[in-house]
Structure formats: C-alpha cells, structure tokens
Amino acid sequence: MTKQKYIVTVLGAGVWGNALAVLARRNQHQVRLWSRRSFEPLASAISEAKIIISAVSMKGVRPLVEQLQTVHLPKHSILVTATKGLDPLTTLTPSQIWQTAFLNHSVVVLSGPNLSKEIERGLPAATVVASNELKSAETVQQVFASDTFRVYASSDPLGAELGGTLKNVMAIAAGVCDGLQLGTNAKAALLTRALPEMIRVGTYLGANPETFFGLSGLGDLIATCDSPLSRNYQVGYQLAQGLSLEEILSKLEGTAEGVNTTDVLVKTAVRQQLAVPIAYQVYRLLHGKITPQQAVQALMARELKEEFSDLDL
Ligand SMILES: NC(=O)C1=CN([C@@H]2O[C@H](COP(=O)(O)OP(=O)(O)OC[C@H]3O[C@@H](n4cnc5c(N)ncnc54)[C@H](O)[C@@H]3O)[C@@H](O)[C@H]2O)C=CC1
Ligand SMILES: O=C(CO)COP(=O)(O)O
Numbered sequence: 001m002t003k004q005k006y007i008v009t010v011l012g013a014g015v016w017g018n019a020l021a022v023l024a025r026r027n028q029h030q031v032r033l034w035s036r037r038s039f040e041p042l043a044s045a046i047s048e049a050k051i052i053i054s055a056v057s058m059k060g061v062r063p064l065v066e067q068l069q070t071v072h073l074p075k076h077s078i079l080v081t082a083t084k085g086l087d088p089l090t091t092l093t094p095s096q097i098w099q100t101a102f103l104n105h106s107v108v109v110l111s112g113p114n115l116s117k118e119i120e121r122g123l124p125a126a127t128v129v130a131s132n133e134l135k136s137a138e139t140v141q142q143v144f145a146s147d148t149f150r151v152y153a154s155s156d157p158l159g160a161e162l163g164g165t166l167k168n169v170m171a172i173a174a175g176v177c178d179g180l181q182l183g184t185n186a187k188a189a190l191l192t193r194a195l196p197e198m199i200r201v202g203t204y205l206g207a208n209p210e211t212f213f214g215l216s217g218l219g220d221l222i223a224t225c226d227s228p229l230s231r232n233y234q235v236g237y238q239l240a241q242g243l244s245l246e247e248i249l250s251k252l253e254g255t256a257e258g259v260n261t262t263d264v265l266v267k268t269a270v271r272q273q274l275a276v277p278i279a280y281q282v283y284r285l286l287h288g289k290i291t292p293q294q295a296v297q298a299l300m301a302r303e304l305k306e307e308f309s310d311l312d313l
Contacts, residue, residue, distance in 0.1 A: 058085025175236020
C-alpha cells in the first residue's frame with residue numbers, strides 16, 4: 001500500500017530541524033523548512049500543511065507559539081514538537097505549551113536517541129512519537145518511518161518528552177566523567193544512577209515510569225551520554241578540561257539545552273524535595289560553585305543507602 005503524502009512544514013532551521021526535513025523529504029513528502037530568518041511569511045509556510053513540526057530551541061518555543069497564534073493554522077493540522085527543554089518561567093514542557101495554546105489541535109512529541117549528524121548520514125536510528133491522541137502519533141509515525149528510521153508510537157507524550165529533556169543534564173555529567181577519564185566503571189555507575197533520578201522527577205511531573213525504560217528515556221540517555229556529537233556531553237567534557245562555561249558556549253555549534261534544564265530541574269526538585277544528587281552537582285558545577293573533581297567527590301561521599309530505597313516503581 002502506498003503511504004499518503006503530506007505537506008510537512010518544519011519550523012526552526014537548526015541542525016535538528018534540517019535533519020527532520022531530510023527524513024520527511026526522503027519519504028517524498030512536500031517539505032517546507034521555515035526559520036525566523038526566512039523571507040517566506042510564517043502564514044504562507046504553514047498554509048495547507050498537515051504536519052507542522054517545531055524544532056526550535058526552548059528559548060524559541062514561546063515566541064514561535066505567539067507568532068503562530070496570530071496566523072491561521074490549517075484546521076486538521078497536527079503539531080509535532082521536537083524540542084528537548086523546560087520553560088524557565090513555568091517549568092512547562094514544550095508539548096504542554098503547545099497544547100495549551102492550540103486546544104483544538106493534536107500535539108505529538110517526537111523524541112529518541114537521535115543525534116542529528118548520524119541521522120543526516122542515513123545511519124539507522126529509532127525514535128518515539130507520542131501523543132494523547134494515538135491516531136495522530138500514528139500519522140506522524142507513517143510520515144517519518146523508513147528503512148533507516150524506525151518510529152515507535154506511544155501514548156505518553158510527557159514521558160517521551162521528559163526522557164529526552166532530563167537526559168541532557170545527565171549528558172553534561174557524563175561528559176565530565178569522560179573528560180576526567182574516570183573510567184568505564186564510573187560511567188556505568190553514573191548512567192545507572194541517572195535513570196532513577198530521571199524517573200523520580202518524571203513521575204512527579206506526571207509521566208509514566210515505564211516510558212523512561214524505552215528509546216526516549218534509557219535509549220537517549222545512552223546515546224547522548226556516550227557521544228562527542230552531543231553538545232551537552234561536550235559542555236561537560238570541556239568543563240572537565242578546565243574551560244569556563246562562557247568559553248564553551250561561545251564556541252559550541254548549536255544549543256546545549258541541558259544548561260537551562262539543569263536550573264529548572266534543580267529548582268523544582270528543591271521546591272518539591274525530590275532527590276536529584278547528580279543534577280544538583282551539575283548545577284553547582286555550571287554555576288562555578290565547585291570544580292569537576294569536587295562534584296565527583298560530593299557524589300562519592302553521599303550517605304550510604306539501599307540501592308532501590310528511594311525509587312518507588
Ligand atoms: N541536534 C540534535 O541532535 C537534536 C536536537 N534536539 C532538540 O531540538 C531543539 C533544537 O536543537 P538544534 O536544532 O540542535 O539547535 P540549533 O541551535 O541548531 O537550532 C535552534 C533553532 O531554534 C531557532 N530559534 C531559537 N529561538 C527562536 C525564536 N525566538 N524564534 C524562532 N526560532 C528560534 C534557531 O533559529 C534555530 O533554527 C533542541 O531543543 C534540541 O534539544 C532533539 C533531538 C536531536
Ligand atoms: O538529543 C539529542 C540526541 O538525541 C542531541 O543531544 P545534544 O543536544 O546534547 O546534542
């Protein structure tokens with residue numbers, strides 16, 4: 001059976017927006033790539049689109065939503081969000097912002113272990129499309145699925161989104177671990193303890209704990225924490241080399257969302273008394289309160305406890 005072809009508009013022409021456009025084009029959809037620097041007006045870029053994908057960084061989400069509210073959205077269009085971040089003002093996730101702004105549209109989260117440079121090279125990868133309206137997730141699944149990109153549907157958008165968002169904080173920690181050459185045992189311990197920390201916060205925020213064991217959680221944690229292609233990993237790695245955060249960010253190609261996410265996460269965790277020991281050390285490191293070595297010492301010196309004592313699955 002031939003798959004239906006759609007007009008797909010990608011908003012945000014950063015590296016991820018470009019990679020998503022490549023994927024949709026490979027499946028012969030009519031793809032329009034729009035950025036805030038485009039000559040084409042936003043209204044014309046989204047006209048008659050079935051799928052509207054937001055691939056802007058977190059700081060661009062609210063301005064983009066506000067701009068879209070001033071134009072006419074095609075009636076049955078599906079909004080897809082691929083941003084991995086948290087709003088500093090409200091702590092809302094991008095999908096929550098999109099859904100609140102466009103109550104009559106389906107919102108689908110696209111999230112998974114998807115380092116854009118590998119995807120652009122056509123290397124095999126998998127992802128998750130998640131929505132409260134599973135039919136919309138399945139439409140997006142068909143749009144992107146190919147013999148090099150395997151797409152799973154899910155009905156937990158918040159879980160899929162938070163997996164991709166919270167792992168960015170852990171990727172900074174993983175970069176520090178590798179930058180300090182702490183070894184494979186340390187890295188395994190770090191990633192294994194990172195997952196329950198993500199689940200603790202994620203379930204508090206309303207996600208399904210099981211989702212974190214899937215591609216958008218554990219999968220993305222492994223990919224991002226083990227690859228120099230990850231900007232968040234690079235931030236941690238270079239902090240361990242003694243560079244300042246300002247220096248690193250000024251030379252970084254693209255956005256490292258984990259820097260802002262760490263702030264939002266730690267503030268929420270402190271307010272709600274959630275244990276986030278790894279994120280807390282990343283926070284202190286990013287704010288110049290400790291050195292990378294002191295962050296490691298602080299994690300190793302924590303009170304001894306049972307392995308699963310604070311994870312209620
Ligand atoms: N690069 C990757 O491998 C992946 C990135 N992501 C996520 O996708 C999002 C975008 O990432 P990248 O493309 O890598 O970042 P990037 O830094 O390359 O691009 C960010 C894009 O957002 C746009 N933007 C920022 N503020 C804006 C505003 N006010 N209005 C309109 N557009 C605005 C920029 O113009 C740019 O096109 C991030 O949340 C990232 O975590 C998700 C999966 C993979
Ligand atoms: O989310 C990503 C891979 O899934 C990209 O990670 P970085 O934003 O750290 O590059």
